[in-house]
Amino acid sequence: MSELLTAAQMRAIEQAAIESDEVTGLELMERAGRGVVEAIFEEWPELAKTSHKAVVLCGPGNNGGDGFVVARLLKKWGWEVEVFLYGDAEKLPPDARVSYGRWVELGEVKPLGDADFDIDHDMGAKVVIDAIFGTGLSRPFYTIGVVQDTLNYYSSSKDMPNVVSVDIPSGICADSGRYIGYDDENPFDSCVWANLTVSFHSEKLGHRLSLGPIGVQKIVVKSIGIGRDLKQRWEETTPISTPDATRGAGQVNGIVKLVSKPTWIGKNYGWNKFSHGHALILSGTSGKGGAARLSARGALRIGAGLVTVAPTPGALQENAARLDAVMLSPVGDAQTLQAVLADERFNALCLGPGLGVERARDLVPVALAAKRATVLDADALTAFKDDPSALFDMLHENCVLTPHAGEFARLFPDIDKKLNAPAAKGPAYSKVDATRDAAAQAGCVVLFKGPDTVIAAPDGACSINSAAYERSAPWLATAGSGDVLAGFITGLLARGFAPMPAAETAAWLHVECALEFGPGLIAEDLPEQLPSVFRRLGA
Ligand SMILES: NC(=O)C1=CN([C@@H]2O[C@H](COP(=O)(O)OP(=O)(O)OC[C@H]3O[C@@H](n4cnc5c(N)ncnc54)[C@H](OP(=O)(O)O)[C@@H]3O)[C@@H](O)[C@H]2O)[C@@H](O)CC1
Ligand SMILES: [K+]
Secondary structure (H helix, E strand, C coil): CEEEECHHHHHHHHHHHHHCCCCCHHHHHHHHHHHHHHHHHHHCHHHHCCCCEEEEEECCCHHHHHHHHHHHHHHHCCCEEEEEECCCHHHCCHHHHHHHHHHHCCCCEEECCHHHCCCCCCCCCCEEEEECCCCCCCCCCCCCHHHHHHHHHHHCCCCCCEEEEECCCCCECCCCCCECCCCCCCCCCCCCCCCEEEEECCEEHHHCCCCHHHHHCCEEEECCCCCCCHHHHHHHHCCCCCCCHHHCCCCECCEEEECCCCCCCCCCCCCCHHHHCEEEEECCCCCCCHHHHHHHHHHHHCCCCEEEEECCHHHHHHHHHHCCCCEECCCCCHHHHHHHCCCCCEEEEEECCCCCHHHHHHHHHHHHHCCCEEEECHHHHHCCCCCHHHHHHHCCCCEEECCCHHHHHHHCHHHHHHHHCCCCCCCCCCHHHHHHHHHHHHCCEEEECCCEEEEECCCCCEEEEECCHHHCCHHHCCCCHHHHHHHHHHHHHHCCCCHHHHHHHHHHHHHHHHHHHCCCCCCCHHHHHHHHHHHHHCC
16 A cells, blocks of 8 residues: 655655655655656657747745746756746745756746736647645635636647646546635635646645646655655554554554555455355345345445345345345344354454444344444444444444445534534545544544545544545445445454555455446445456565
8 A cells, every 4th residue: 555645754755765865855845846757748748759848837935936946857858848937036935046047047937927927828838737735725815816717728628728727637636636716715716727746745635635636637646756655655654553454544643554455365364255255245124125125235246255234124025025144033122132142153254334323223232232344324424423432432343334425524513513613724634534533533434424434443443435536436426335345344354454554455456346337336236346356466
């Protein structure tokens, strides 16, 4: 899994490299600028063949400094380059000031303001470089709305210059992926939309969270030669908490991981069905069983040895008519569930999909008291909206909560309020912050669904399963898709996965199944893609 950094973590890493005399800040800036030019020529190889025109928009910090390096390198490549600066050259930070000085030997610098931009005119450029703000964006910017609109017009129109953002599109908070600004005050309350974004060393959280991917469009990460192991670097510079390999992505001083292809999905297959665990999926009344059946199918396909659905007695016939490999055990009330759970072989439980809120209120306490690995989704979360702390008091470390945005707001209203307050300054409160806070409050793993699914454990371990860029699967937002995900997690818990890796692996496979099927997907299709996904993974 690769690391996703905050602006502060990136700065600390750069600082450690600079302080160890490994490299100077100016050298890093040169490498960053070179990385941008390389990425442009890799993306559009025809641009490297003859000279063209570029417009470079530089801002008041080191992001602008990178822009001056890009301008110089393109000029040396024979291009015509027009450079604008937003801010005062005398106030540039030292490295950016040097880069500015090197550019000034080659060409002029015009002030960047709205008057300099005409939205109908492409300035004859093939590429416009957005080096206005990077990881240092600290507040909204209002004064160059026309510039911003012009760039967005370019990037979304054919035969207009390509917009290349340096590090992150200006306006996006590198930590949260949110646009910095007040909705009601900023008429241009969005960021630059790029055609290509070139970042350095590692992706930042903002490339993956919230609206970040919409602005970023395509992300390329270039090395700036500070390649020493990130963990080692942190150990040298910061007190470290020991990462725990048994907890999936683990935690290295708060660094968030990007969930990637599991390497071990097939490795713990045992000898027979009994060593793959037995998942119990609680279900609802007659006519409401579809969601739990989807979970059960997911749990079975992902490798649980046995799966039992437990509907109300009245819904037994309906379920018997629909299920074959999945077994049935009627559960009318809490007492019956307690008796069923006396069988220790049920090692993973799933409550929520199609369960009904009343029934959830009765059954969840019994299920949690049994201390099995437990997924709570849908109705099992909504059931506690009036008294979330009653639920939190019962939860234990082997639980996974899987709220979507609405369920999250019901269970964690204070956290949700913070997350949805306007991002008035950077770094803004992010979905990563929110999910970590929720996991700490709940005392178990929380998987906060979305195209940017965030998974966090109470100790701060956190990862993002991103369905963006090459893994974008908007058709995954379909009825019942969450029920299948709950089933995937339950199935992996039954197989003995710990909650964090179970949630991460299930979320990754869920997106993979959607990609495997493509548009037109319905929830029933998801579990059926697992065999070919597993084959591809060599599981
Ligand atoms: N460090 C390194 O060695 C390397 C860094 N690299 C590059 O540096 C970038 C980070 O640089 P950075 O920290 O200088 O931040 P950056 O995004 O350029 O802007 C900060 C400036 O903008 C100002 N400002 C903020 N918001 C504003 C607003 N709304 N309206 C107006 N002004 C506003 C802010 O002012 P302040 O908040 O301090 O008042 C400050 O002056 C990073 O993204 C990467 O591209 C690479 O070269 C590799 C080596
Ligand atoms: K930028």
